[in-house]
Amino acid sequence: MSEDTKLVVNSEKGNLLKELASSIETCESFYFSVAFVNFSGLQLLLDPLRAAEKKGIKGKILTSTYLNFTDAKALERMKTFNNIDLKVFVTDKEVGFHTKAYIFEYQDSYKVIIGSSNITQSALKSNIEWNVEIISKRKASFIHGVLKEFDSLWDKSIVADEMFIKEYEEFIRSFEKVPRLGHMMYERPEYITPNRMQRRAMENLERLRSFGENKSLVIAATGTGKTYMSAFDVKNFKPQRLLFVVHREEILLKAKETFEKLLPNEGLSFGLLTGNYKQQDCDYVFATIQTISRCYREFDPWEFDYIVIDEAHHATANTYQGVLNYFHPKFTLGMTATPERSDHHNIFELFNNNVALEVRLHEALEDELVIPFHYFGITDIEEIDLSDLSLDNIDEITKRLKVNERTDFIIEKVGFYGHDGAKRKCLGFCASKNHADYMAVEFNKKGYKSVSLNGDDPVSKREEYIKRLEDQEDELEFIFTVDIFNEGVDIPSANMVLMLRPTNSPIIFIQQLGRGLRKYENKEFLTVLDFIGNHSKTFLIAVALNGSRYYDKESLKVAISTGFANIPGATHIQMDQISQDRILAQIDKENFNSMKYLKEEYFEFKKQNQGHIPYHLLDYLKYDGAPDPVKFIAKDKTYLRFIAKIEKDDQLKMLLMNENFEDTLKELSSMLPLKRIYEFVIAKYLLSHEEVTLETAHREVLKVVEDVELDSILHAFEYLNQDYYDSVQNKNKPKLVEHFDGKLRKTSMFSDLIDNEIYKDYIQDAIDYGIFRYEREFKDTYYGIPHFKLYEQYQMIDAALLSNYRKTHSAFRGSGLLVNGNDFFLFIDLHKEEDIKDSINYNDKFLDQNYFQWESPNSTAPSSERGQNIIHNKQRGINLHLFVRKYKEIEKNKTEPYIYIGKGNVIKYEGEKPIKTTIELENEVPTALYIEFTEKV
CATH class of the missing domain: 3.40.50.300 (P-loop containing nucleotide triphosphate hydrolases)
Structure with a gap:
């Protein structure tokens, strides 16, 4: 056959939406025949359809009244495109209509996608769907048959004119008043x-x-x-x-x-x-x-x-x-x-x-506990220039945003993208009270019923306007606000959010986004329109949307270039090209580990903390989108030293003059973020007890994890006793506990410290933070020995602790291959420093998501004991653990961690000194992570 074929499914690698969007914009003409078109799916195709309209690309869309699932609203919206002819196949009891075919005409060929997907958000993005794409020459018999069938259906169908759509809409409305068994749930307690x-x-x-x-x-x-x-x-x-x-x-x-x-x-x-x-x-x-x-x-x-x-x-x-x-x-x-x-x-x-x-938000989306959102990042009009402004200069920002042309632009986009449901129920988040008042006045002038609300308004006024917004019969459509609705106010039926202010806080962005995500009867999705200006912190939008608890330049750039493929479900994130380019340029320029950036991040967080100095690490666990305080610790060894420096806090500096106190904080802080929880659970117990037995420690740990071996608790005792520190560490690190007769007991130094309530408060905060953060990231899961979680970040030395290594742990560094008994740890850089002439492992790479090519250290021969253990690892009971990072360093003076991708087994090898191996991974690397490792941005 001359056809090229491929299967199109919805996954992190891609989806039907992506395929349709690119095809619509590049073809010469298109023909769709789909049983259902819902507005939830059509909204995702609006930009490609508009691009096609501008290029003069003509299209015919045929849908049906089968089961009355097509939206009248979707028909109305399609009719607004000058380049689309629209018809509807009217079904009856005898004839159903199940076609799902997308035909694209090119100069020398046709592309046909036939399968299971209608035009709905779930079918285009998240449902389990199978669609076969066939590219064939123009004269092929297959294409001739497809076009003949389409033309036959087209001739039997009715033009979707205004009268038809109006009658269909009235029929649907009358039909909705009668309960339909198909939409009722048989529910007993x-x-x-x-x-x-x-x-x-x-x-x-x-x-x-x-x-x-x-x-x-x-x-x-x-x-x-x-x-x-x-x-x-x-x-x-x-x-x-x-x-x-x-x-x-x-x-x-x-x-x-x-x-x-x-x-x-x-x-x-x-x-x-x-x-x-x-x-x-x-x-x-x-x-x-x-x-x-x-x-x-x-x-x-x-x-x-x-x-x-x-x-x-x-x-x-x-x-x-x-x-x-x-x-x-x-x-x-x-x-x-x-x-x-x-x-x-x-x-x-x-x-x-x-x-x-x-x-938190991403987990809620993944578990379908909230509705999906469709986010459209729209470049603001050229007249709005915020490039020279501090985002704290609210008065000047307000002044520059109050432009009539901008209001017209916002109204145009609100109309273009539309909203879910019959009535628009929109929250517009503004830069200031003055800005919110202005937006309400201007929208009212244009005929859009709007009000402004702020924190100074009485609760009764807020409740009245919220009630009016939710009332289907009330004309109120827009509430513009500045300092309320970020959290705690519930408007379940809200179906649109406008981001009308510069984003300078991921926390606020997530809170505002969350206002519209509540599930509500017949509500399918939330429309989010973000008007992205040219201010200096535009990239924070990407930080908020990415949803990862850790990020670097590379992961953010990959997320933007792949349309945030890691976002679960039918949620859709789309930024126009100008916004993408602007954000990517800012990310390239920014150093996320510089003191300047960390100070800005800290002071922005302090603002969200009601202006209070966040003295405690626990403060950072309160907000979705908060910065990672471990980055602050990395600058000054302890969080308190970082605060004391940038706040110029003399009281804190006095506290830190107690060397035992600061050294204790340094010791605990050096273990953050925890990769296993045992040591901190034991330390927490010792805050209120003089000593702890192995059995008691085991019982305390089992309160937070589902299982743990006694040997791992014993290893934690030994580690806390500093049995595996080298001579330099033993000399410079404080001794908090002593191990004897199977028990751990506090040292007198540690006891004296926690007898002081102020010192104890900060020590307990470091311990509680470590435990809470561990529970958030690792849950209560038992990971065995070695204690590795798939796709978690690790440093080389972590492998010693997590495999119960009973020698000096600082030996675990330097080499790309480290060993503890039958556990071999392979630490791999995918991209090596170009200036190291004699660097090894230049051929380490992913072959695909299931296979990895790895070269052993230069000194390893296949005939050696170690070589035999590597090439016959499975037969010899050797566990090969793979840790991979894209670059050793992305930002200056910041060594990147490795990602654990699980165990693998050698299935093929060749050569010696080094041995080139092909390793079959026991776990397929998730698509989003694979793309991050392999994509060049």
């Missing part, structure tokens, strides 16, 4: 099962309780099912009496309904305790904090077995403290979307530093 997030939380809560813990916190984005999770856990716990406390009454009613739905046959009574209801004698009492704080002494302190505190970030307030200190339940569960608190108290401490689960 015994069939409602926990989702993945809820199961993880419940398992962790159960494990914490099994070790005697009586409090815990769950952190998960709004709309991810925390109330259901608490009801599932209560169902398992079976308390005789429950108290559920919330901040707002409307949440209380929904919570009570959820519990009643999940616990219908338990013989329980459910009651409300609010300003209007006094049903405190019921088994399960749902109370507002305003009411329970006034009457809690009417209850016995041991009245409730289980207490739930919803919106737990409020729990540091005095009203909550009175209630929490009075009652003595068997278990207290706190739930929050954001653990930050404006009064600067530590919410973690309230729940004994137990976090059963934390779900």
Whole structure:
């Protein structure tokens, strides 16, 4: 056959959307025949269709009324393109319409994509779909048959004129008023099962309780099912009496309904305790904090077995403290979307530093706990020049953004991209109150009903406007705001977000984006329009969208060039070429490890921390998108030294004059971020105990991980005792513990330090931060020995600790091949320094996602014992662990970590000194990571 064929599926490598978009823009004409066209999918093709229109590329689109799944709104939008002829095949009971074919005509050939995908966001991006692409010569019989069939269907179809679309839309509306069995869910309480997030939380809560813990916190984005999770856990716990406390009454009613739905046959009574209801004698009492704080002494302190505190970030307030200190339940569960608190108290401490689960934005998207978003990064108009401004100069930024042409441009883009659903419900985030007022006035002049809201407005006004925005019959479409809605305000039906201010904080960007991601009836996606200016911090948009907890220039550049392929599900991120080029240029110029950059990052974070100096490392765990404080530690050995320097804080400098204190902080900080948790769990226990036995330490570790060997706990004892330090380390590092008779005991120096509450506070913060961050990144999973997590970052010396190496650990450096017993650690640089003439391993490379080519050190012969262990590793029981990095150094004076890609087995070899091997990897490298390793940007 003369045809070229390939299978097009939705994966990190690519998707049908990518294929269609590039084909639409490069063909001479196109013909689509698809059963359904939804606006969720059409929106993703608007830019390619507009580009085709500008080039004069004509198209015919044929869709159908089959099952009434095609949107009238999508038909209306397609009709606006001058280059598209649109017809609809009207189906009846006898005839269905299932075609999914995309035909592209070129000068010498045709490209035909036929398969399973309609034009919907899921079909184009995330569903399991099979589509076959065939490229064939113009005169081929296959093409002749396809075109003949298309023409036949086209002739039988109706032109989608205004009258047809109007009648179809009215029919759909009348049809929607009648419940359709296909859209109804057969739901009985015994069939409602926990989702993945809820199961993880419940398992962790159960494990914490099994070790005697009586409090815990769950952190998960709004709309991810925390109330259901608490009801599932209560169902398992079976308390005789429950108290559920919330901040707002409307949440209380929904919570009570959820519990009643999940616990219908338990013989329980459910009651409300609010300003209007006094049903405190019921088994399960749902109370507002305003009411329970006034009457809690009417209850016995041991009245409730289980207490739930919803919106737990409020729990540091005095009203909550009175209630929490009075009652003595068997278990207290706190739930929050954001653990930050404006009064600067530590919410973690309230729940004994137990976090059963934390779900941030990317995890919520992956688990489909929130709706997908379609992000369009749009280059702002030329008249807006912010290149010479500090982003702190809000007055001047406001002045420059208040341009009529910009308002017209924003309105044009709002109209072009459209929105999900019948009514637009939009939040516009502005640079200042003045800017928000201006936008509301200008939009109203243009006929778009808008209001401005800010923190000075009374709560009653906010509630009124939110209610109006959500009302389908109300004309209000836009709320422009500056300092509210970042977090804590829930507008589930919001279907559009406008980013109208320069982004200078990933935290704020993520919070604002999150306002529209709540699941809501019939809501499919959120439209996000970001108007990207030429200011100096444009690249922070990429930092926020990338969602990785660690990033460097290379990973950000690859993310931009691949359209953020690592974003899960049907979420779509698209930046126009000017914005992409601008951001890439900034990333090239920026040094993410320079003191200048770190100071800017720190002070921006301080601003988000309500202007308080973030004295504690734990402050950085409160916000999705916060900077990594370990980068600050790297500059000055301890976080406090970094703060003392840039804040010119004399009190901190005085504290750090105690050498034992600073050396202890340096010792603990040098282990961050943790790659195993055992040492810090033991250290935490010793903060409140004089000594710890091996058995007690084992039990403490099992509170946070699902399994661990006693030998690994013993190795942690030995490591803390500095058994594996070299002579220089032993001389310069403080001794915190002593190991004898199978126990660890605090040294007198360490005991004296933590007897001082101020010193103890900072030492405990470093330990708690290490534990919390470990739990966030590694979960409770058992990784075995060696303790490696796939695709995690490691330095060479980490392999010694994580494989229970019982010799001096500092020996693990320098060589690309390190050994501990039957574990061989291969540390590989894909790109070597060009100026090292005698460098080895120039042929180390990925052959594909399953195979790697690696050359042994120059001195290794196949006949040697080590050579035999390498080339026959599987037969000899030798584990080859591969650690790979793209470059040794991306930024000056910053050595890059390696990524662990798992174990592999040699299947082929040749040559000697060095031996060239082909290694089959036990785990296929994920596409996003493979692209990052191999893509040249």
